[in-house]
Amino acid sequence: MSDFTDKDILIAFRxxxxxxxxxxxxxxxxxxxxYYHIRRIVIDHxxxxxxxxNTFVKIFEHLKDFREDAQxxxxxxxxxxxxxxxxxxTKRNRSFVSFNDVEHQMSNSxxxxxxxxxxxxxxxxxxxxxxxxxxxxxxxxxxxxxxxKYEDMSAVLETSVGALKASFHIAVKKIEEIITEH
Amino acid sequence: MKNSEDIFNEIREISPYLxxxxxxxxxxxxxxxxxxxxxxxxxxxxxxxxxxxxxxxLSYFKQPQWAVAASLMIILSISVVYYxxxxxxxxxxxxxxxxxxxxxxxxxxxxxxxRIDENMLVDMLANESNSTNFQFKNTINKxxxxxxxxxxxxxxxxxxxxxxxxx
Numbered sequence: 001m002s003d004f005t006d007k008d009i010l011i012a013f014r015x016x017x018x019x020x021x022x023x024x025x026x027x028x029x030x031x032x033x034x035y036y037h038i039r040r041i042v043i044d045h046x047x048x049x050x051x052x053x054n055t056f057v058k059i060f061e062h063l064k065d066f067r068e069d070a071q072x073x074x075x076x077x078x079x080x081x082x083x084x085x086x087x088x089x090t091k092r093n094r095s096f097v098s099f100n101d102v103e104h105q106m107s108n109s110x111x112x113x114x115x116x117x118x119x120x121x122x123x124x125x126x127x128x129x130x131x132x133x134x135x136x137x138x139x140x141x142x143x144x145x146x147x148x149k150y151e152d153m154s155a156v157l158e159t160s161v162g163a164l165k166a167s168f169h170i171a172v173k174k175i176e177e178i179i180t181e182h
Numbered sequence: 183m184k185n186s187e188d189i190f191n192e193i194r195e196i197s198p199y200l201x202x203x204x205x206x207x208x209x210x211x212x213x214x215x216x217x218x219x220x221x222x223x224x225x226x227x228x229x230x231x232x233x234x235x236x237x238x239x240l241s242y243f244k245q246p247q248w249a250v251a252a253s254l255m256i257i258l259s260i261s262v263v264y265y266x267x268x269x270x271x272x273x274x275x276x277x278x279x280x281x282x283x284x285x286x287x288x289x290x291x292x293x294x295x296x297r298i299d300e301n302m303l304v305d306m307l308a309n310e311s312n313s314t315n316f317q318f319k320n321t322i323n324k325x326x327x328x329x330x331x332x333x334x335x336x337x338x339x340x341x342x343x344x345x346x347x348x349x
């Protein structure tokens with residue numbers, strides 16, 4: 001599957017005869033990355049499943065118009081991130097609860113979830129991450145777990161590299177503080 | 183790999199404690215989930231295509247500018263229909279009515295006068311002239327009495343001889 005570059009997939013997608021095949025390749029290539037990226041934002045598996053599907057549906061609808069002045073990888077990440085953040089925003093507005101309440105709910109659901117298998121220290125780490133402001137949380141996850149370069153993160157989040165580095169630094173410090181205090 | 187090392191060093195500089203933690207993915211999703219994901223997405227795309235075809239017109243009017251335009255068209259249509267209905271159902275003026283009435287009388291081939299039975303009219307006048315309907319005669323004044331008598335005599339003289347004899 002990894003034999004196909006993004007360029008190959010794009011060329012195949014633009015041909016109507018091979019569009020479905022190319023799209024299938026693209027899903028297989030990015031499905032795990034996108035799933036875990038969204039999962040770390042919304043925590044719940046079922047919500048993540050819906051959002052992953054919506055993300056790929058949007059990718060299918062707009063891929064033929066994709067301009068190659070950006071990387072396909074960062075473009076896909078951006079769509080997934082926007083989907084997840086829009087979902088959280090809707091969830092907060094619908095239930096009239098604050099940012100902290102939603103994050104608190106997600107934190108509580110972590111251990112109860114059958115799709116979570118972290119040990120005690122990993123659970124502490126995840127709960128600490130959930131206390132961070134939304135932007136810092138995104139930056140921490142994308143750097144720590146996804147090992148994304150600052151330049152790519154800058155393209156996804158439309159933030160300068162300097163600001164991202166500062167956000168990551170603050171996030172790491174806060175997480176250490178929360179874990180060691182509790 | 184270079185990027186992973188860079189990130190590890192970056193974290194170690196900020197927080198040696200966090201750098202010392204084992205990095206693992208605690209979130210689970212089964213292999214079966216990923217095996218079927220692509221086909222589920224394809225199904226969703228096909229379903230949405232059908233939905234878009236069916237509801238494309240409806241979604242068109244969900245856009246505010248088209249919704250306003252459609253509303254204005256509906257209001258305008260109702261106003262026009264109401265205006266014409268109101269105009270046609272409005273009672274016509276007396277003058278217009280009387281014109282129509284006289285037009286009908288004058289132009290209609292089967293007018294009221296045509297429909298009167300001439301024989302019946304003659305009978306009535308003859309009976310009137312010979313009757314002893316004092317009640318009627320007493321209610322009219324003398325001048326009218328004279329006129330009536332003249333009419334009665336005229337009818338008698340004109341019809342008694344020929345019409346009544348025929349009967």
